[in-house]
Amino acid sequence: MTARETITTEQFDEMFDNGEDVSAYVDWSKARRPNQEARRVNVDFPAWMVRDLDKEAGRLGVTRQSLIKMWIAEKLG
Structure with missing residues (x-):
C-alpha cells in the first residue's frame, strides 16, 4: 500500500x-490530544524554593517546568 x-x-x-x-x-x-491542551498559569515561588527546584531538576536531568508538572501530576493522579 x-x-x-x-x-x-x-x-x-x-x-x-x-x-x-x-x-x-x-x-x-x-x-489533537484531548484534555491535554496547554493553559498558562503563573505561580510565584520564594527564591529558596526556586533554588531547590532547580537543584532537583538538575539532579533528575529535567527542566524546572517539567519537574513541577511531574510533581503536580503525581499529586492529582
Whole structure:
C-alpha cells in the first residue's frame, strides 16, 4: 500500500496491531490530544524554593517546568 491509498479503519487497525508503520495514513496537522491542551498559569515561588527546584531538576536531568508538572501530576493522579 502507498501513502496515497485510502484504507479502511479495519485495515488501519490491523496494520497498527501488527506493529506496522501507519504514520503515512495519519494527518498529523489535525492531531489533537484531548484534555491535554496547554493553559498558562503563573505561580510565584520564594527564591529558596526556586533554588531547590532547580537543584532537583538538575539532579533528575529535567527542566524546572517539567519537574513541577511531574510533581503536580503525581499529586492529582
